[in-house]
Amino acid sequence: MMNDHMETYHEDEDKGMRKGSLHLPEGVRIRGRLAAGYDRILTREALEFVTDLERTFRSRVKWMLDFRKEQQARFDAGEVPAFDPAMVAIREGSWVCDGVPLAIADRRVEITGPVERKMVINALNSGAKVFMADFEDSLAPHWDNVMRGHINLRDAVNKTIEWEDKARNKLYKLNKNTAVLFVRPRGWHLKEAHIEIDGEPATGCLTDFGFYFFHNHEAFRTTHGGAGPFFYLPKMQHSREAAVWNSVFDRAERALGVPHGSIKATVLIETLPAVFQMNEILYELRSHSAGLNCGRWDYIFSYVKTFQGHPDRLLPDRVQVGMGQHFMKSYTELLIQTCHRRGVHAMGGMAAQIPIRDNAAANEAAMALVRADKLREVTAGHDGTWAAHPGLISLVMDVFNANMTKENQIESRKREDVSITEADLIEKPRGVRTLDGLRLNTRVGIQYVEAWLNGTGSVPLYNLMEDAATAEISRVQNWQWIRYGAVLDGESVPIKVDKELFARVVSEELARVEGEVGTERFKKGRFVEAARMFARQCTAAKLDDFLTLDAYSRVVSIVPEARLSRLNGGTFPQHCLHPMIQTISTMLADVQF
Numbered sequence: 338m339m340n341d342h343m344e345t346y347h348e349d350e351d352k353g354m355r356k357g358s359l360h361l362p363e364g365v366r367i368r369g370r371l372a373a374g375y376d377r378i379l380t381r382e383a384l385e386f387v388t389d390l391e392r393t394f395r396s397r398v399k400w401m402l403d404f405r406k407e408q409q410a411r412f413d414a415g416e417v418p419a420f421d422p423a424m425v426a427i428r429e430g431s432w433v434c435d436g437v438p439l440a441i442a443d444r445r446v447e448i449t450g451p452v453e454r455k456m457v458i459n460a461l462n463s464g465a466k467v468f469m470a471d472f473e474d475s476l477a478p479h480w481d482n483v484m485r486g487h488i489n490l491r492d493a494v495n496k497t498i499e500w501e502d503k504a505r506n507k508l509y510k511l512n513k514n515t516a517v518l519f520v521r522p523r524g525w526h527l528k529e530a531h532i533e534i535d536g537e538p539a540t541g542c543l544t545d546f547g548f549y550f551f552h553n554h555e556a557f558r559t560t561h562g563g564a565g566p567f568f569y570l571p572k573m574q575h576s577r578e579a580a581v582w583n584s585v586f587d588r589a590e591r592a593l594g595v596p597h598g599s600i601k602a603t604v605l606i607e608t609l610p611a612v613f614q615m616n617e618i619l620y621e622l623r624s625h626s627a628g629l630n631c632g633r634w635d636y637i638f639s640y641v642k643t644f645q646g647h648p649d650r651l652l653p654d655r656v657q658v659g660m661g662q663h664f665m666k667s668y669t670e671l672l673i674q675t676c677h678r679r680g681v682h683a684m685g686g687m688a689a690q691i692p693i694r695d696n697a698a699a700n701e702a703a704m705a706l707v708r709a710d711k712l713r714e715v716t717a718g719h720d721g722t723w724a725a726h727p728g729l730i731s732l733v734m735d736v737f738n739a740n741m742t743k744e745n746q747i748e749s750r751k752r753e754d755v756s757i758t759e760a761d762l763i764e765k766p767r768g769v770r771t772l773d774g775l776r777l778n779t780r781v782g783i784q785y786v787e788a789w790l791n792g793t794g795s796v797p798l799y800n801l802m803e804d805a806a807t808a809e810i811s812r813v814q815n816w817q818w819i820r821y822g823a824v825l826d827g828e829s830v831p832i833k834v835d836k837e838l839f840a841r842v843v844s845e846e847l848a849r850v851e852g853e854v855g856t857e858r859f860k861k862g863r864f865v866e867a868a869r870m871f872a873r874q875c876t877a878a879k880l881d882d883f884l885t886l887d888a889y890s891r892v893v894s895i896v897p898e899a900r901l902s903r904l905n906g907g908t909f910p911q912h913c914l915h916p917m918i919q920t921i922s923t924m925l926a927d928v929q930f
């Protein structure tokens with residue numbers, strides 16, 4: 338029976354336990370625990386808004402995801418991505434997107450980071466023009482991370498956000514001038530299993546978008562100058578997905594009386610099929626568009642995924658697949674040309690280097706790489722770029738200030754000189770494969786999955802930022818090499834990769850990780866579980882679509898119905914797990930090392 342009123346208790350950090358209640362629309366069940374403040378996100382009105390989006394768009398989301406499968410089956414059968422001949426009128430037409438609001442005309446440096454409270458404050462204060470608050474690549478979407486993320490964003494929009502570091506006796510609060518907030522919801526493929534609508538888990542991105550928009554749209558009208566809110570949209574593969582987002586925006590604006598076109602969104606071009614659809618994507622979103630961004634890490638991941646059935650397209654070591662590769666350079670140039678032709682921003686991407694505190698020489702070398710990457714972007718014609726860490730903002734700002742005198746280059750760098758063909762966009766990357774590459778992928782993959790299972794979606798590993806997108810490259814590259822018996826041609830004696838070699842690498846790298854993190858941390862952590870999961874994915878007969886689908890199944894924490902009426906903060910026995918988790922657990926039992 339569906340409840341339309343549920344009574345429950347939740348924790349209040351300051352006042353101990355207090356009684357509270359959720360008023361749920363018909364057909365809605367909250368399956369995650371309730372902690373302090375969640376009831377102010379899960380209001381009946383907000384849930385009604387999210388439920389309407391879910392019911393309206395659910396079947397289109399399923400259809401889109403089915404289409405992705407069909408398209409992949411064609412690629413697996415030998416097809417390669419190409420421009421769609423049926424869309425030539427859109428590609429060649431002279432239309433432009435609606436204008437860019439003043440508030441985001443200058444986006445030269447954007448900091449990104451998960452929606453964690455202290456990081457939100459630090460990012461907004463960092464001196465960057467924009468902060469992209471992330472529910473995606475850099476967030477492990479555990480229920481508490483997601484709920485707290487919404488609380489943090491609401492407090493950030495209202496400028497009341499504070500955080501006290503008791504150990505350091507430091508109070509974090511916002512500066513007078515802060516970055517403009519963008520929010521990146523999850524990709525279409527991820528569910529929010531803790532919210533059930535009509536007996537099905539909700540679509541993750543519709544809940545991320547829905548709660549943020551519902552709770553904050555008014556502030557954008559009153560205190561933020563009328564424009565916004567602003568979004569980043571990840572991992573799309575086709576313009577039909579952009580069309581669904583556009584309909585979501587239309588419906589949301591209409592439902593809450595927000596002027597049409599107030600929402601603006603930048604689409605990440607971070608899948609190989611999407612690069613052939615850039616005009617079409619902008620066209621679908623033309624009244625809501627704030628340009629495109631080069632999501633380089635997922636793009637590399639997508640190159641492998643798209644060509645998973647093509648043994649002649651094995652990647653060299655991950656470290657060699659940089660922006661200098663012809664296919665990467667071609668993609669960025671075509672993106673700049675496309676965006677500027679349509680009157681919107683062409684944003685650059687993320688250099689993986691972060692400040693290195695304990696080694697000045699290594700730090701200077703890392704900063705030189707970031708500087709070179711940003712110089713390449715601004716001289717190519719990008720209007721702005723991403724930075725992963727507050728310690729990079731002034732460096733990146735300096736590069737853009739020295740090379741971009743106006744607020745953007747939309748009018749000044751049309752890049753009409755660029756002529757990119759289909760062949761340029763899929764040219765095979767060059768380089769060599771090494772055992773060290775296989776080892777590094779494995780070490781990074783295991784540690785990243787371990788962090789993710791524990792609730793952290795972006796981590797520093799070997800002085801680089803690692804998040805879901807970069808970890809995906811490690812996973813699919815290993816899979817590709819094992820699947821096709823890649824020859825490690827960068828070794829003095831070429832070695833063929835097979836499951837036996839990989840099993841040895843996994844156990845040796847796991848031992849190395851234990852040495853690096855220390856036995857105590859290793860024992861307390863989930864490294865063995867992470868290694869098993871990563872190994873299963875790397876050796877699967879069919880490539881898993883996303884690393885995080887498997888991982889999410891292991892972090893869904895469903896509160897049994899009978900216990901929803903009591904405070905419950907612990908973990909739950911196996912029989913309480915969502916059916917999704919039980920399936921994965923069974924699969925894991927079969928992994929052979």
Ligand SMILES: CC(=O)SCCNC(=O)CCNC(=O)[C@H](O)C(C)(C)COP(=O)(O)OP(=O)(O)OC[C@H]1O[C@@H](n2cnc3c(N)ncnc32)[C@H](O)[C@@H]1OP(=O)(O)O
Pocket residue numbers: 448449450451455456457459460471474475634635687691724725726727795796797801802803804806807
């Ligand atoms: C492929 C993509 O999608 S890229 C976009 C998604 N990825 C990201 O956004 C990654 C964001 N960056 C990060 O998460 C972090 O910088 C990491 C994990 C890479 C490194 O984190 P750490 O090693 O903890 O950083 P470090 O210890 O140097 O942090 C120093 C300070 O900067 C803060 N900080 C670091 N990165 C960020 C950030 N991106 N936003 C806000 N604050 C940050 C830390 O909170 C810390 O604050 P404090 O001094 O007040 O305590």
Ligand SMILES: O=CC(=O)O
Pocket residue numbers: 474605607631632633634635636686687806
């Ligand atoms: O989201 C960005 C990426 O590079 O992936």
Ligand SMILES: [Mg+2]
Pocket residue numbers: 474571572605607632634635806
């Ligand atoms: Mg990405």
